[in-house]
Amino acid sequence: xxxxxxxxxxxxxxxxxxxxxxxxxxxxxxxxxxxxxxxxxxxxxxxxxxxxxxxxxxxxxxxxxxxxxxxxxxxxxxxxxxxxxxxxxxxxxxxxxxxxxxxxxxxxxxxxxx
Amino acid sequence: xxxxxxxxxxxxxxxxxxxxxxxxxxxxxxxxxxxxxxxxxxxxxxxxxxxxxxxxxxxxxxxxxxxxxxxxxxxxxxxxxxxxxxxxxxxxxxxxxxxxxxxxxxxxxxxxxxxxxxxxxxxxxxxxxxxxxxxxxxxxxxxxxxxxxxxxxxxxxxxxxxxxxxxxxxxxxxxxxxxxxxxxxxxxxxxxxxxxxxxxxxxxxxxxxxxxxxxxxxxxxxxxxxxxxx
Amino acid sequence: xxxxxxxxxxxxxxxxxxxxxxxxxxxxxxxxxxxxxxxxxxxxxxxxxxxxxxxxxxxxxxxxxxxxxxxxxxxxxxxxxxxxxxxxxxxxxxxxxxxxxxxxxxxxxxxxxxxxxxxxxxxxxxxxxxxxxxxxxxxxxxxxxxxxxxxxxxxxxxxxxxxxxxxxxxxxxxxxxxxxxxxxxxxxxxxxxxxxxxxxxxxxxxxxxxxxxxxxxxxxxxxxxxxxxxxxxxxxxxxxxxxxxxxxxxxxxxxxxxxxxxxxxxxxxxxxxxxxxxxxxxxxxxxxxxxxxxxxxxxxxxxxxxxxxxxxxxxxxxxxxxxxxxxxxxxxxxxxxxxxxxxxxxxxxxxxxxxxxxxxxxxxxxxxxxxxxxxxxxxxxxxxxxxxxxxxxxxxxxxxxxxxxxxxxxxxxxxxxxxxxxxxxxxxxxxxxxxxxxxxxxxxxxxxxxxxxxxxxxxxxxxxxxxxxxxxxxxxxxxxxxxxxxxxxxxxxxxxxxxxxxxxxxxxxxxxxxxxxxxxxxxxxxxxxxxxxxxxxxxxxxxxxxxxxxxxxxxxxxxxxxxxxxxxxxxxxxxxxxxxxxxxxxxxxxxxxxxxxxxxxxxxxxxxxxxxxxxxxxxxxxxxxxx
Numbered sequence: 001x002x003x004x005x006x007x008x009x010x011x012x013x014x015x016x017x018x019x020x021x022x023x024x025x026x027x028x029x030x031x032x033x034x035x036x037x038x039x040x041x042x043x044x045x046x047x048x049x050x051x052x053x054x055x056x057x058x059x060x061x062x063x064x065x066x067x068x069x070x071x072x073x074x075x076x077x078x079x080x081x082x083x084x085x086x087x088x089x090x091x092x093x094x095x096x097x098x099x100x101x102x103x104x105x106x107x108x109x110x111x112x113x114x
Numbered sequence: 115x116x117x118x119x120x121x122x123x124x125x126x127x128x129x130x131x132x133x134x135x136x137x138x139x140x141x142x143x144x145x146x147x148x149x150x151x152x153x154x155x156x157x158x159x160x161x162x163x164x165x166x167x168x169x170x171x172x173x174x175x176x177x178x179x180x181x182x183x184x185x186x187x188x189x190x191x192x193x194x195x196x197x198x199x200x201x202x203x204x205x206x207x208x209x210x211x212x213x214x215x216x217x218x219x220x221x222x223x224x225x226x227x228x229x230x231x232x233x234x235x236x237x238x239x240x241x242x243x244x245x246x247x248x249x250x251x252x253x254x255x256x257x258x259x260x261x262x263x264x265x266x267x268x269x270x271x272x273x274x275x276x277x278x279x280x281x282x283x284x285x286x287x288x289x290x291x292x293x294x295x296x297x298x299x300x301x302x303x304x305x306x307x308x309x310x311x312x313x314x315x316x317x318x319x320x321x322x323x324x325x326x327x328x329x330x331x332x333x334x335x336x337x338x339x340x341x342x343x344x
Numbered sequence: 345x346x347x348x349x350x351x352x353x354x355x356x357x358x359x360x361x362x363x364x365x366x367x368x369x370x371x372x373x374x375x376x377x378x379x380x381x382x383x384x385x386x387x388x389x390x391x392x393x394x395x396x397x398x399x400x401x402x403x404x405x406x407x408x409x410x411x412x413x414x415x416x417x418x419x420x421x422x423x424x425x426x427x428x429x430x431x432x433x434x435x436x437x438x439x440x441x442x443x444x445x446x447x448x449x450x451x452x453x454x455x456x457x458x459x460x461x462x463x464x465x466x467x468x469x470x471x472x473x474x475x476x477x478x479x480x481x482x483x484x485x486x487x488x489x490x491x492x493x494x495x496x497x498x499x500x501x502x503x504x505x506x507x508x509x510x511x512x513x514x515x516x517x518x519x520x521x522x523x524x525x526x527x528x529x530x531x532x533x534x535x536x537x538x539x540x541x542x543x544x545x546x547x548x549x550x551x552x553x554x555x556x557x558x559x560x561x562x563x564x565x566x567x568x569x570x571x572x573x574x575x576x577x578x579x580x581x582x583x584x585x586x587x588x589x590x591x592x593x594x595x596x597x598x599x600x601x602x603x604x605x606x607x608x609x610x611x612x613x614x615x616x617x618x619x620x621x622x623x624x625x626x627x628x629x630x631x632x633x634x635x636x637x638x639x640x641x642x643x644x645x646x647x648x649x650x651x652x653x654x655x656x657x658x659x660x661x662x663x664x665x666x667x668x669x670x671x672x673x674x675x676x677x678x679x680x681x682x683x684x685x686x687x688x689x690x691x692x693x694x695x696x697x698x699x700x701x702x703x704x705x706x707x708x709x710x711x712x713x714x715x716x717x718x719x720x721x722x723x724x725x726x727x728x729x730x731x732x733x734x735x736x737x738x739x740x741x742x743x744x745x746x747x748x749x750x751x752x753x754x755x756x757x758x759x760x761x762x763x764x765x766x767x768x769x770x771x772x773x774x775x776x777x778x779x780x781x782x783x784x785x786x787x788x789x790x791x792x793x794x795x796x797x798x799x800x801x802x803x804x805x806x807x808x809x810x811x812x813x814x815x816x817x818x819x820x821x822x823x824x825x826x827x828x829x830x831x832x833x834x835x836x837x838x839x840x841x842x843x844x845x846x847x848x849x850x851x852x853x854x855x856x857x858x859x860x861x862x863x864x865x866x867x868x869x870x871x872x873x874x875x876x877x878x879x880x881x882x883x884x885x886x887x888x889x890x891x892x893x894x895x896x897x898x899x900x901x902x903x904x905x906x907x908x909x910x911x912x913x914x915x916x917x918x919x920x921x922x923x924x925x926x927x928x929x930x931x932x933x934x935x936x937x938x939x940x941x942x943x944x945x946x947x948x949x950x951x952x953x954x955x956x957x958x959x960x961x962x963x964x965x966x967x968x969x970x971x
């Protein structure tokens with residue numbers, strides 16, 4: 001489906017939207033990724049390795065992004081909505097990370113200072 | 115018209131006498147409001163999730179999410195509380211509810227298109243897909259209710275320890291959001307039965323959908339961070 | 345010529361033909377009326393907070409006084425802070441958001457007029473809910489910041505902190521709803537030609553503030569939920585014996601608390617940025633920089649919160665990071681000060697009362713900013729924290745900053761709101777006496793603080809070298825009360841009896857001054873076309889900048905009624921008030937949880953049914969008549 005950047009058309013709300021097939025495909029990808037994630041939990045070699053957490057985070061992030069972009073339409077809508085969502089998302093994420101550091105849940109080993 | 119209309123200055127066709135529904139960006143106010151609300155909710159859930167993660171592993175006494183625990187005083191053994199298979203199922207249910215929601219919105223938007231095949235009529239039934247979304251949502255809530263009651267049965271309540279408090283508060287808030295969403299869906303269904311949802315109502319369904327998907331997306335984060343990461 | 349479509353000057357409206365009875369006020373959805381409600385209620389709570397401060401200062405005037413007990417003292421300083429922040433300054437800012445934003449952007453109302461009314465009513469009810477307890481000596485007593493574990497049931501078993509926890513939740517709803525409303529309004533309801541970079545600075549600062557509100561309030565909501573659950577349901581979020589971290593509350597609170605102080609000051613900054621150019625007859629110096637610095641302050645404001653926690657032992661890395669961020673945020677703030685000074689430099693200054701308050705903000709905020717930047721160094725702050733040095737700092741920025749800025753706005757916009765001027769004579773008394781009182785009260789606190797006088801103590805011993813400073817502060821408080829009285833009397837007398845005003849008596853540049861004073865219900869008969877930042881000013885060399893209107897020239901012009909114009913305005917509605925009441929009832933129910941859980945649940949369920957039912961009525965009633 002054509003995705004064109006439409007700026008300030010005060011008259012019509014000319015949104016493209018995805019077709020049925022996009023919706024099914026997204027649903028399929030969501031299912032597959034969830035299945036992979038859950039399987040990973042049960043594969044000790046994966047679950048115990050250092051890649052586990054990053055891989056989980058990445059897979060969830062992908063699910064998050066495709067729901068937001070396609071189901072919530074952010075890909076096709078006015079750029080304003082992208083700003084209205086990503087701004088707070090960034091503040092929320094940075095706050096979460098900051099709190100994790102402050103409570104020593106995340107630690108950067110810098111070697112010089114403790 | 116006004117007594118002083120000599121000064122009337124017209125912009126594009128919208129800014130005239132009534133000038134009532136002029137908007138700077140050609141967007142609906144309610145859509146802007148719901149996205150702002152969603153942004154705000156990001157901070158709400160970030161605070162809840164942060165607290166859960168900060169308190170992870172800090173309960174001196176169990177039960178615990180992923181490991182068994184023996185109460186040193188009584189010798190009672192508690193198994194790991196979280197049930198990954200069941201929650202995976204409920205996660206899948208919620209994800210599919212987003213699909214149903216998106217189909218419901220499409221059905222309303224395309225109400226006036228001709229539908230020839232059975233498949234087109236199925237896809238085009240707003241009532242069907244609103245029902246599906248609501249039922250899948252209720253199923254998810256059912257899973258949550260089952261989970262909560264079985265956890266309590268197994269020795270974990272909201273008061274038991276930090277894990278209990280942070281877990282039930284976070285998932286409880288999420289569940290409350292799902293419940294509100296289900297009520298919203300039923301309201302839309304009531305309108306659909308009463309007077310029918312037409313393409314003119316697309317925005318009403320759209321904002322419900324945006325809320326619903328967001329609640330789903332929060333669950334994606336919760337499922338990974340709470341259940342899948344030990 | 346003036347770049348706005350040359351709107352003919354309208355007369356000052358006679359008493360509006362619309363209803364003026366109580367019901368019309370209870371059901372109003374008109375942003376101008378809601379603004380007036382916020383103004384009056386905010387001023388009322390300002391007096392309440394001031395009286396609380398007066399008793400505090402009476403207690404601290406001499407060593408070891410016994411004007412009040414230690415327990416009452418705790419209630420007084422808690423309620424003074426809570427009242428001033430949540431019931432006075434924020435609502436006074438909201439008065440201006442409500443009244444001004446639609447007028448400044450050329451709109452007829454806000455995006456969601458009934459939600460707007462709802463915000464006011466739930467603020468009023470929440471304010472009453474949290475204030476009434478002090479008359480029964482059960483007011484919140486854990487500080488306006490309610491640190492847990494002190495605020496948990498284990499250490500605050502009485503009902504006092506229950507009022508605080510629930511009261512703030514109720515008030516938070518008000519601010520959040522308003523945040524969504526104004527963000528939508530500013531984004532989507534600007535008149536043709538009003539790009540973001542042509543908006544008046546007050547609207548810009550308000551825009552930033554609303555984002556701070558919608559992002560910061562959820563965090564305190566959760567902190568309060570945790571405290572609420574601990575107090576009412578026995579959860580363990582702040583129970584150290586169960587492994588809880590005593591710092592969790594502080595972090596969550598200050599993640600909210602720091603953006604909150606920018607919420608408190610930015611509107612005042614915005615008002616000053618309107619007042620200074622008008623009375624300097626010069627455009628604001630560096631408009632884009634003023635906008636960007638406001639945005640930067642808002643964004644950076646989320647990254648400095650732990651500077652309130654330098655004494656808790658976060659470690660050198662955390663301390664350094666937050667120290668650095670705090671020092672950085674002083675830069676955009678300082679830039680504003682310079683831009684205001686540059687605005688006045690070389691201008692034709694008119695020292696109206698509004699101008700005096702605005703200039704005073706520039707000076708007083710600078711003083712408060714200097715002490716603030718001194719706190720940004722953790723080692724220095726170890727001496728300053730929890731002493732009166734901090735009290736001095738924040739009163740300079742809050743009183744000398746926010747309050748003076750709000751008063752500047754009040755004197756400036758009163759004619760537009762009511763159609764009458766505040767008396768310059770009484771205003772001068774208000775200003776000078778307040779200025780002297782404010783400085784006499786708070787300047788000595790720098791010294792008593794550095795000499796070690798701790799905050800929140802109801803007594804101090806003689807012989808520590810702080811008696812003189814305390815006496816000075818207490819006398820200053822009396823003077824401040826007198827000054828404020830002048831202001832209140834001014835408002836009271838001028839509301840119905842002040843000199844009549846025209847549409848643009850000050851010769852201002854922005855479009856709210858192009859319509860009658862007070863504006864008609866529909867604000868603008870025709871939506872204005874905006875072509876510059878200063879639509880009413882003529883920037884051509886050699887020509888007069890602006891025409892200051894007079895009452896005489898406008899008094900006989902006809903202002904069309906809403907009906908005559910054919911404009912359809914939103915209908916009044918009682919549902920916002922009823923919904924707000926239901927929500928408060930629901931929260932009240934929770935208070936009975938310990939004594940009688942069944943009753944508590946019954947009230948909560950009843951309250952919920954009340955507000956949900958009312959909300960359905962609200963949503964299914966069309967906003968305006970079909971046209």
